[in-house]
Amino acid sequence: xxxxxxxxxxxxxxxxxxxxxxxxxxxxxxxxxxxxxxxxxxxxxxxxxxxxxxxxxxxxxxxxxxxxxxxxxxxxxxxxxxxxxxxxxxxxxxxxxxxxxxxxxxxxxxxxxxxxxxxxxxxxxxxxxxxxxxxxxxxxxxxxxxxxxxxxxxxxxxxxxxxxxxxxxxxxxxxxxxxxxxxxxxxxxxxxxxxxxxxxxxxxxxxxxxxxxxxxxxxxxxxxxxxxxxxxxxxxxxxxxxxxxxxxxxxxxxxxxxxxxxxxxxxxxxxxxxxxxxxxxxxxxxxxxxxxxxxxxxxxxxxxxxxxxxxxxxxxxxxxxxxxxxxxxxxxxxxxxxxxxxxxxxxxxxxxxxxxxxxxxxxxxxxxxxxxxxxxxxxxxxxxxxxxxxxxxxxxxxxxxxxxxxxxxxxxxxxxxxxxxxxxxxxxxxxxxxxxxxxxxxxxxxxxxxxxxxxxxxxxxxxxxxxxxxxxxxxxxxxxxxxxxxxxxxxxxxxxxxxxxxxxxxxxxxxxxxxxxxxxxxxxxxxxxxxxxxxxxxxxxxxxxxxxxxx
Amino acid sequence: xxxxxxxxxxxxxxxxxxxxxxxxxxxxxxxxxxxxxxxxxxxxxxxxxxxxxxxxxxxxxxxxxxxxxxxxxxxxxxxxxxxxxxxxxxxxxxxxxxx
Numbered sequence: 001x002x003x004x005x006x007x008x009x010x011x012x013x014x015x016x017x018x019x020x021x022x023x024x025x026x027x028x029x030x031x032x033x034x035x036x037x038x039x040x041x042x043x044x045x046x047x048x049x050x051x052x053x054x055x056x057x058x059x060x061x062x063x064x065x066x067x068x069x070x071x072x073x074x075x076x077x078x079x080x081x082x083x084x085x086x087x088x089x090x091x092x093x094x095x096x097x098x099x100x101x102x103x104x105x106x107x108x109x110x111x112x113x114x115x116x117x118x119x120x121x122x123x124x125x126x127x128x129x130x131x132x133x134x135x136x137x138x139x140x141x142x143x144x145x146x147x148x149x150x151x152x153x154x155x156x157x158x159x160x161x162x163x164x165x166x167x168x169x170x171x172x173x174x175x176x177x178x179x180x181x182x183x184x185x186x187x188x189x190x191x192x193x194x195x196x197x198x199x200x201x202x203x204x205x206x207x208x209x210x211x212x213x214x215x216x217x218x219x220x221x222x223x224x225x226x227x228x229x230x231x232x233x234x235x236x237x238x239x240x241x242x243x244x245x246x247x248x249x250x251x252x253x254x255x256x257x258x259x260x261x262x263x264x265x266x267x268x269x270x271x272x273x274x275x276x277x278x279x280x281x282x283x284x285x286x287x288x289x290x291x292x293x294x295x296x297x298x299x300x301x302x303x304x305x306x307x308x309x310x311x312x313x314x315x316x317x318x319x320x321x322x323x324x325x326x327x328x329x330x331x332x333x334x335x336x337x338x339x340x341x342x343x344x345x346x347x348x349x350x351x352x353x354x355x356x357x358x359x360x361x362x363x364x365x366x367x368x369x370x371x372x373x374x375x376x377x378x379x380x381x382x383x384x385x386x387x388x389x390x391x392x393x394x395x396x397x398x399x400x401x402x403x404x405x406x407x408x409x410x411x412x413x414x415x416x417x418x419x420x421x422x423x424x425x426x427x428x429x430x431x432x433x434x435x436x437x438x439x440x441x442x443x444x445x446x447x448x449x450x451x452x453x454x455x456x457x458x459x460x461x462x463x464x465x466x467x468x469x470x471x472x473x474x475x476x477x478x479x480x481x482x483x484x485x486x487x488x489x490x491x492x493x494x495x496x497x498x499x500x501x502x503x504x505x506x507x508x509x510x511x512x513x514x515x516x517x518x519x520x521x522x523x524x525x526x527x528x529x530x531x532x533x534x535x536x537x538x539x540x541x542x543x544x545x546x547x548x549x550x551x
Numbered sequence: 552x553x554x555x556x557x558x559x560x561x562x563x564x565x566x567x568x569x570x571x572x573x574x575x576x577x578x579x580x581x582x583x584x585x586x587x588x589x590x591x592x593x594x595x596x597x598x599x600x601x602x603x604x605x606x607x608x609x610x611x612x613x614x615x616x617x618x619x620x621x622x623x624x625x626x627x628x629x630x631x632x633x634x635x636x637x638x639x640x641x642x643x644x645x646x647x648x649x650x
Contacts, residue, residue, distance in 0.1 A: 221647040224647060498649050
């Protein structure tokens, strides 16, 4: 049990009355997401956010007429609030006015409880400061209507009761459970972080199929820079890629979700700072596609998740490792079944058996053995999925522990490149959710590998990366001229690289039906959902991690 | 995909200093079509942010900014254009940028 900050902002009392979990995520874990309502709310506050008007003390001769943006706090109540507007009359009564977006709801009280409680908190603070205050006003900017809120005993008692509950919840270590099938969730800006319906379903708190509540995915996409010697700079609200002073690409920052640079490319300091401010990570790769590093702004504030991650990893993490490997083998099996030109049912049966063996494995070393056997089977049959007439440079593809650095054939070259991209995206996702990407459950945190990202990547290797390799070869998106062979090693040319990047990004935008939740979702989004489910499992909110397995 | 709408944003600014500020601001949200005419593909939140930024720059008594909604960037927002003379490029929609 930790100590909590002395003063609770009035807005947080509003959030708590709306949903205790929302309050916990926002205030205790300091997590935030904007949606239309929150941005619109700020727009409507523009007039009252600037301090103005005179605020004489209660015992002065002068009275408050109208004051804007007044900061009040009380150690006794343990509250702090910035009151949008205070209006006073000649008798010494004052009224706090709180600006809200939109229209007043059609309820007997004229406003929902959270808003009434919030303005009541402001009233209590004014009373505590010595003013006479029996009423507050909610000003609905959309309708330009004022709703009067009487600070009767019932509302004051309710407010004080909520404050007590709030402090008790803030002192606990884990977030309260999500609301069950609540109409409040769809409009909540944190719904994509909270995953109320998914969490309730997996923890058996609700039998209903999850509603599709994830907020619309951002339209922003990665910026990949592969041309050597260019400079990425910021100009106004844009990123500009310049070559010898000439602008070769200019992208709005609102269109960029991450920046990946390959090889000798400069990224300007101003650009990096702006990217950090917008929570856009920058990933660096070697020219050949080796994922070398990532930079982002300050680390996640979700300390509790990191703490649990360390605890579970310290206990061995076998349970999660089993689920991850089983999911990977099942996906490999499905992928072979769907794409092989001449299907070998014996191999499929073997893979199915290996998957269930993985589910019961007694140790990580035995799991490694099972995974290795499955990989050998799978990659032995991998060429059966390739178009036979596709001519590729280098040695013919053979699976012998998969060769790399340098890859000796074109298929291994493509596989290596796509795995790099996949691990990059899962590292970015793990960081965004609040994990330490280096501390895994199946992969050991050795040799500087982002072990957790590798864990998360397992279930997507065939679904995303292998699928892209198959596609670019079978559709002829890369051919012989897209590779260079040097001293037996096979590499991609600049053109080949771009073709693979385009195919990979296309794959991430591919929509599939979620096997557990039933709604349609892109792979890009699934990465995040899976990482959040793993987080929910570590935090004890859902009993088991569930991998993403297609049929 | 976040739902974006294409807007034509055109402005008349009476002061050179403010004009530069407005241009710089709108450049972050759209592509220049003509000197003071931009095409901006924006979600509701992005539009609100653009308006918030512009609000603090312009002189509301003499400057003027027009926002014209053109529909989806993939349908009406693309087909409603007809050009005479030099044909400018319309903003592309979605997808990664690969340089």
